[in-house]
Amino acid sequence: MPLVATARIAVLPSAVADQIAAGEVVERPSSVVKELMENALDAGATAIDLAIEDGGRQSIRISDDGGGMSRDDAVMSLERHATSKIRTAHDLVGVRSFGFRGEALAAICSVSQLEIETAPDDGAGTLVRAAGGGVLDVTDIARRRGTTVRVARLFYNAPARLKFLRGARSEGRAILDVIGTVALTRRDVRITFTHDARPGLTLPVAASLRDRLAAIHGGAFAGRLLDVDDVSGTTHISGLVERPADAGTSTRRTFLSVNGRAVRDTGIVRAAEAAYRSTIPGGVRPTLFLDVVVAADMVDVNVHPAKAEVRFRDRWQVERAVEEAVRRALGTFDAGPTFGRLVWTTVPTPAPEPVSVDVESLRASQPTEGLFDTTLHSDAEPASLAESPPESAATPADFEVPPLIQLQRTYLMFQHDHGVVLIDQHSAHERVLYEQFMRTLEGGTQPSQRLLFPMTLHLGPAESEAFEVNRSWFEQLGFEIEGFGGHTLLVRAVPLPHPRFDPERCLRETLAALTGDRDSGTHARHEKLAATVACKAAIKAGDALSPGEMRALYIALRDTTLPAHDVHGRATIVQLTWDEIERRFGRR
Ligand SMILES: Nc1ncnc2c1ncn2[C@@H]1O[C@H](COP(=O)(O)OP(=O)(O)OP(=O)(O)O)[C@@H](O)[C@H]1O
Ligand SMILES: [Mg+2]
Numbered sequence: 001m002p003l004v005a006t007a008r009i010a011v012l013p014s015a016v017a018d019q020i021a022a023g024e025v026v027e028r029p030s031s032v033v034k035e036l037m038e039n040a041l042d043a044g045a046t047a048i049d050l051a052i053e054d055g056g057r058q059s060i061r062i063s064d065d066g067g068g069m070s071r072d073d074a075v076m077s078l079e080r081h082a083t084s085k086i087r088t089a090h091d092l093v094g095v096r097s098f099g100f101r102g103e104a105l106a107a108i109c110s111v112s113q114l115e116i117e118t119a120p121d122d123g124a125g126t127l128v129r130a131a132g133g134g135v136l137d138v139t140d141i142a143r144r145r146g147t148t149v150r151v152a153r154l155f156y157n158a159p160a161r162l163k164f165l166r167g168a169r170s171e172g173r174a175i176l177d178v179i180g181t182v183a184l185t186r187r188d189v190r191i192t193f194t195h196d197a198r199p200g201l202t203l204p205v206a207a208s209l210r211d212r213l214a215a216i217h218g219g220a221f222a223g224r225l226l227d228v229d230d231v232s233g234t235t236h237i238s239g240l241v242e243r244p245a246d247a248g249t250s251t252r253r254t255f256l257s258v259n260g261r262a263v264r265d266t267g268i269v270r271a272a273e274a275a276y277r278s279t280i281p282g283g284v285r286p287t288l289f290l291d292v293v294v295a296a297d298m299v300d301v302n303v304h305p306a307k308a309e310v311r312f313r314d315r316w317q318v319e320r321a322v323e324e325a326v327r328r329a330l331g332t333f334d335a336g337p338t339f340g341r342l343v344w345t346t347v348p349t350p351a352p353e354p355v356s357v358d359v360e361s362l363r364a365s366q367p368t369e370g371l372f373d374t375t376l377h378s379d380a381e382p383a384s385l386a387e388s389p390p391e392s393a394a395t396p397a398d399f400e401v402p403p404l405i406q407l408q409r410t411y412l413m414f415q416h417d418h419g420v421v422l423i424d425q426h427s428a429h430e431r432v433l434y435e436q437f438m439r440t441l442e443g444g445t446q447p448s449q450r451l452l453f454p455m456t457l458h459l460g461p462a463e464s465e466a467f468e469v470n471r472s473w474f475e476q477l478g479f480e481i482e483g484f485g486g487h488t489l490l491v492r493a494v495p496l497p498h499p500r501f502d503p504e505r506c507l508r509e510t511l512a513a514l515t516g517d518r519d520s521g522t523h524a525r526h527e528k529l530a531a532t533v534a535c536k537a538a539i540k541a542g543d544a545l546s547p548g549e550m551r552a553l554y555i556a557l558r559d560t561t562l563p564a565h566d567v568h569g570r571a572t573i574v575q576l577t578w579d580e581i582e583r584r585f586g587r588r
Contacts, residue, residue, distance in 0.1 A: 018080065018110040018133050019158055024305035025107040028165060029056025029154055030174035031306065032108055036149050037182045038098035039105070040064035042085065043147060046205075047190040054196070055168030056154065056175050063148040068120040074128050075138055077116070080106040094296025098261065098307070105149075109133055111161065112154045118147040132157045176200065180216050181262045184255050184289065187212045209240055209289060217253075228290065230325030234298075235318060237325035239290035241272070244279035244330060244569035247286040255289040258299060258310050265309065268292065271319035275326035278434060278527055279562060280569040288326075294318060331562045404550040410541040412550050419577035425545065425553065427566035429538035432556040433497055434567045437530035440476055442523075448478030448493040455491040455504055456484065462515040463487075463508070470514060473529055479507070497537045498549075506536040531567040 026032055033050065040048050043066025053059045069077060076082050083102030086092060092100060108114060110133035119125035125143035129136040155162040165171060172195050183191050183203050193201040206212035214222035225240035239255075256265055272288050280286065300311040312318050402414040412423040440446045459467065464487040467474070474481060478495030494503035513532045520528070539545070545553070557563050557572065566572050582588045 015110065015133050018106065025103055026111060026154075027306075028174060029060060029171045030178045032056065032060055032112075032151050032154060033062070033175050034178045034182065034306075035099075035104035035108065036060070036062045036151070037179070039149075040066055040147065041182070041186055041189065042097045042099050043067045045146070045189060048192075050179065050191070050193045051197070052172065052175060052193075052195055055166075055171030057165055057168060057171060058152065060151045060154070060175075061148065062150075063146065065144075065146040068145050068147050069116075069118045069126070070120055071124070071126040071138065071140070074116055074118050074126045075135060077105050078109050078114075078128070078130055078133075078135060082106070092302055095301060096260075100302070106133070108151055108154075111156075111158050113152045113156065115150045115152075116147065117141060117143055117149075119143045119145055121145055172200075181255060183216060184209065184212060185257050185260055185262050209238075209291070213240065213289065221250075225287070225289070226329045228325050228329040230321070230328055232321040232324060233317070234295045235321045236293040237290060237322055238293075239288070241289070241326055241329055242287040243571075244276055244286070244565045245571050247276065247280045247569060248284035250287075252285050253287045253289070257291045259293055259296065259301075260291075261301060261307065261310070263308060263310050267315060267319055268322050271323040272326045275323045275330060276569075278438075278531065278567055279330060279565040282524075284569075290322065290326075292318065292322065327561070330565065401551050401554055404547070404554060406545050406550060408541075409544050412545075412553065414554075419575050419579075419581065421573060421575045423554070423557065423573050424541075424566075424571070425543070426538050426541050427570055427572040428553060428557045428563075429497075430534045430566045431560050431563065431572055432553070433534035433538055434530050435560050435562075437477055437533055438526060440478075441473055441526040441530055445476060446478035446495050448480060449496040450480070450493040451491065451503075457489040457491060457504065457507060459487045459489065459508075459511065461487060463511040464489075466511045466514040466516075470525070470529060473526070477529075477533060479503075495537070498539055500539060500543055501537055506533065509536045534567060 025035065029052070033052075033056065037048060037050075040062060043064060045064035045066035047065050049063045051059075051061045073084070079102075081102045083099060085097040085102075086095060086100045105114075105116075109130050113131040114129075116128045116130075117125065118128075119141075123142070123145065125141040127139045127141045129138075155165065166174075175195075176193070179191065179193055179201060183189075187206040187209065190205050191201070191203040192199075201216070203212065203215045206215060210222050210225070210227075213225070222240070224243060224246055226243055228237060228239045228241055230237045254269060256263055256268055258265070268290070269288065272290060273285060276286050294312070298313045300313075301307060303309055303311045402416060405413045406425075407413055407422070410425060412425055412428075414421055437446070467481070467489065471481070478493065479491065480493035482490045482492065484490045491503065491507065494501070494507075510529070510532045514529065539553075564571060564573050579588075
């Protein structure tokens with residue numbers, strides 16, 4: 001029998017309607033904690049103490065030292081749509097308080113037993129007791145300025161919701177997450193938390209995001225993060241992000257605030273992650289803590305029932321600013337907060353004008369100090385180390401290049417004002433080549449070297465397919481290759497990243513790495529190709545470098561966009577400060 005036949009429309013009793021509405025605001029104990037903490041902050045609290053029992057399922061108590069409420073306001077605060085924070089719809093534009101709906105206390109009250117103890121400055125305190133949405137009694141009490149809200153037996157009258165609560169540990173963890181998030185938005189407030197009378201968290205007032213993070217997750221964690229701080233037009237992006245080398249090594253954490261409000265926003269997170277492209281493997285997600293501040297009228301905060309999302313007027317502009325800010329942070333060579341800063345200017349180099357290269361005429365050109373640039377050697381003898389003495393290679397950057405020493409045939413070392421720096425020669429060269437190849441693939445050409453004797457390469461079917469798929473790009477990179485029937489290739493010319501370059505090995509390994517990948521987008525495939533060829537073509541650990549080659553590598557690395565990381569996210573540069581050295585020697 002269809003139900004519809006007997007249906008009659010009836011307005012729900014208000015208690016039921018309120019419970020349904022409450023479902024949007026109060027999902028679980030942690031949502032109560034979020035709303036009550038935000039109320040405390042809106043009231044101007046400088047300290048918030050939280051205590052929960054049984055994961056918040058038995059009780060949640062939160063005390064603040066904010067402005068408190070008069071007796072009338074305390075009663076009124078439990079009404080739906082009762083708020084002191086806005087008066088007209090116009091006030092919603094650029095609203096600064098966390099609250100503005102006048103919903104939270106009414107919603108919480110409709111599904112719990114609730115007590116509010118509050119007193120404004122004058123000290124005339126009030127205790128309001130309510131349950132299931134109805135006020136039970138109101139009494140005068142004595143208390144100091146501030147408010148204490150106690151929420152007991154959440155969902156006692158909503159069995160369907162009660163059933164969905166998780167165990168005390170899991171609800172407790174969700175509460176801790178919420179506190180952590182609120183604590184990151186308001187570092188100027190002292191926060192304490194106990195669970196079943198056991199201390200859970202003590203957060204003193206923090207001067208910076210890094211200090212607050214240290215109090216929540218430990219100093220070692222906070223100390224490893226890189227500072228983000230960038231202004232683009234009226235948009236200010238600041239925060240802390242993970243070094244590429246650390247990404248994926250521990251639990252990933254993300255935090256995003258927009259104009260001081262913690263929100264979720266996959267678009268912004270994705271933009272920040274895009275800044276890591278080419279420094280960490282695909283699929284690895286970095287830890288990010290970002291504060292985005294935009295002009296108040298550029299964002300609408302009233303688009304989500306729990307205010308967990310916002311809407312931007314110009315999302316694209318914000319995302320671009322975020323990506324740029326994070327990229328800049330990653331590009332800044334900064335070995336950590338305790339280290340002095342060694343800044344390598346990391347202004348992105350513009351893509352060079354595409355030049356068409358006539359291989360034959362280039363063959364006739366003079367050899368130059370071309371280890372790490374794209375100039376050619378005139379003869380096909382690969383082993384000649386074309387290098388000129390320092391004084392004759394008059395690049396404008398010369399005077400800035402410090403004397404370099406090679407250690408273990410693997411690292412370059414130099415000193416500067418703040419300490420000693422080690423560069424991993426392979427990682428560094430890989431970064432240089434990667435960026436060079438990317439520029440070439442995205443619209444340029446690469447000079448190549450014609451081989452005296454063409455090289456014949458026999459490939460398996462998968463490798464030949466990978467070659468066919470990527471053929472034009474290999475040509476752009478400077479390979480001149482002909483099919484020779486079947487799975488055989490005839491290689492006539494190759495790029496020349498350095499004299500020890502082994503083109504056969506590079507081609508074979510690159511093709512092997514590229515097999516089976518034809519579905520990703522062009523840019524992603526460019527990145528993969530450039531990263532693979534760069535890795536295979538770069539000088540290796542164990543290659544002895546001449547002074548000229550070391551200088552060329554130093555200059556080329558300094559001119560990259562992200563000098564501090566190789567394409568796998570490992571560090572290319574490590575520095576030891578004089579402070580650290582003096583400490584080790586017991587001089588301080
Ligand atoms: N801890 C507190 N100290 C002082 N006043 C408070 C406190 N908590 C609530 N209030 C008062 O009660 C009112 C209602 O609070 P409630 O959280 O229900 O709504 P809101 O904060 O205005 O909006 P929203 O529903 O968006 O949170 C607030 O506007 C505020 O005036
Ligand atoms: Mg509120």
